[in-house]
Amino acid sequence: MAILVKNLKKKVLENAKESDQIIIITGYFSPDMIDEIAKMGVPFVYYYGMYGIDKIAKPVYDKLISINNSNSNLKLKFVHTQRVHTKCYLFYKNTKLENALVGSANCSINGLCSIENAEMLIELNKKELKSDRYLFELNEYIKRIEKIAIDISDPAIVPKKLKDVKKHRKRGKDKIQDSGNPLSAIMPLYKVDKKGRKKTYKAGGPNWGNQKGNVATKQDAMEAYIPILTEHLDKYPLLFQPYPVDRLTTGGKKTRKSDPVTVIWDDGEMMTMTFQGTQRAYPSKQNPLMVYPKQLSYGDDSTKRGGAVLGKYLRKRMNVDPFHIITINDLKKYGRDHILLTYVSPGLYTADFSGTPLT
Known part of the structure; x- marks a missing residue:
C-alpha cells in the first residue's frame, strides 16, 4: 500500500x-x-x-x-x-x-x-x-x-446546449460587458484608452511575444495570453479563483502558474492551459496567502512552447501570419474581438472564438 x-x-x-x-x-x-x-x-x-x-x-x-x-x-x-x-x-x-x-x-x-x-x-x-x-x-x-x-451512444443522453450570450450594457466605469451568465465571461483581446477607444496591446494579450527582451526567440509563433481584468475577478468568482502565492511544481521549482486546466475551443481544439501571473493579493498585500491570476495561456510545460501555442492558434483562426502583430482592424475583419470563456466543471472550460468563417 x-x-x-x-x-x-x-x-x-x-x-x-x-x-x-x-x-x-x-x-x-x-x-x-x-x-x-x-x-x-x-x-x-x-x-x-x-x-x-x-x-x-x-x-x-x-x-x-x-x-x-x-x-x-x-x-x-x-x-x-x-x-x-x-x-x-x-x-x-x-x-x-x-x-x-x-x-x-x-x-x-x-x-x-x-x-x-x-x-x-x-x-x-x-x-x-x-x-x-x-x-x-x-x-x-x-x-x-x-x-x-x-x-455514451444511448439516445437518453441529451447534451446541454450552451446558452446564447446576451450582452448587457456596461455600467458606469465597467470595462467589459456582462455575459449575463455567472459561469461565462467575455474576455476582450483589447484594452480601452482614456478616450474610450479600443486598442490592442502592443506587447500583451494576443501580442505578448512582442515585448522587449522576450526570451522566447526560438518559438514558431508570437506568444499570446488572454488578459484577466480585476473586473473579471469581481464579476466571475467561480471562473477566476485564487491560488497560493508560494507554489512549487512537483519538481520543487517555484511557479507563478495554477494547476493545468483543459480548455475545449469552439472548433474542437483541445488545449492544456494555466492561469498565470499575479494580481490582487488575499487577504492583503501585507500578508498575502493567495493571489489571483492575471492571464490565461497555454500551459503544458512538457512542450516548452508556452504562449506561442496559443498565439499560433489564434492567428491561424484569424488567417494571419504566426508573428503578425494583431490590431483592432484585424479583430474587426475576423468578426470577433473577444473570447467567451465558460466554466464547465473543475479543471474543464470551453472557449468560443468563432468569428467570420475563413475562406
Whole structure:
C-alpha cells in the first residue's frame, strides 16, 4: 500500500501500461486525459458520475463522441440514476484485479497534474496486501456502478446546449460587458484608452511575444495570453479563483502558474492551459496567502512552447501570419474581438472564438 501525493498522472499511466484492462470511475474528467489513456490501446471503460444525462455541455459531449469513435478499445458510460463522486482507478491482468488507486484525484489534467499535496491517490496492490478483501469489494462496487450506467451512444443522453450570450450594457466605469451568465465571461483581446477607444496591446494579450527582451526567440509563433481584468475577478468568482502565492511544481521549482486546466475551443481544439501571473493579493498585500491570476495561456510545460501555442492558434483562426502583430482592424475583419470563456466543471472550460468563417 502506498500513499501518492505527486506525479499522479505518471502513476496512472504506468499502471495502465502494465494492464490488459482498465476501469476508471470519477465524478469529473477532462477529455484529453481520457484520450491519452485510451491511445495506449488497452481495453478501457470509463464511468463518469456527476453530469447526468441532460447536463453535459454540448462541446464537451461532441469531443467525447469524437474520442470514443477514434478509439475502438474505449467505452464511455454515464452513471444516470444518481450522482457518483468516486475517484477509483482499477487495473486488471488476465481478468483479475491486480492494482487499484483510490482517493481524491479526478481523471483530468487538473486532477492528475496538480501540485504536490493538492490531491491524493492510495495504491492498493495485490502483491502487498495481506488480504484480497479490499480489491474484491472494489470489484463488486464496479459491478453495481455498471448496473446504473448507460453507454455514451444511448439516445437518453441529451447534451446541454450552451446558452446564447446576451450582452448587457456596461455600467458606469465597467470595462467589459456582462455575459449575463455567472459561469461565462467575455474576455476582450483589447484594452480601452482614456478616450474610450479600443486598442490592442502592443506587447500583451494576443501580442505578448512582442515585448522587449522576450526570451522566447526560438518559438514558431508570437506568444499570446488572454488578459484577466480585476473586473473579471469581481464579476466571475467561480471562473477566476485564487491560488497560493508560494507554489512549487512537483519538481520543487517555484511557479507563478495554477494547476493545468483543459480548455475545449469552439472548433474542437483541445488545449492544456494555466492561469498565470499575479494580481490582487488575499487577504492583503501585507500578508498575502493567495493571489489571483492575471492571464490565461497555454500551459503544458512538457512542450516548452508556452504562449506561442496559443498565439499560433489564434492567428491561424484569424488567417494571419504566426508573428503578425494583431490590431483592432484585424479583430474587426475576423468578426470577433473577444473570447467567451465558460466554466464547465473543475479543471474543464470551453472557449468560443468563432468569428467570420475563413475562406
